[in-house]
Amino acid sequence: MRHIEIGNLDPEQAKRVWEVTEYCRKAGVSRREEQRLIKILGRYASAHELQMNIVRPNNRSRC
Template structure:
């Protein structure tokens, strides 16, 4: 197996991968929601995956 030359990689397509627990701590997500996200996504996920899977409490509307 050949290793890719990192100098030739296109960095514009790279995605930031978060530790789910760290992301939840930084954004103030409840501990129960953090556990659910870890079950659904695993230990690591992209920010887009996290944002699409977070269940926020319903806000009161008029």
């Protein structure tokens, strides 16, 4: 583990980290999918990681 000086951090490069349960609630993700994401990513993840790992049902049908 590295020691980081808080004064040296650049807020422009900071990532938004979400709690997986909060993100899923706001995005309308099912409880089952939420549990899968927690198993894969842990309790916290970036929005990009969450978006890339959510499996959404295919609701569109082709005629």
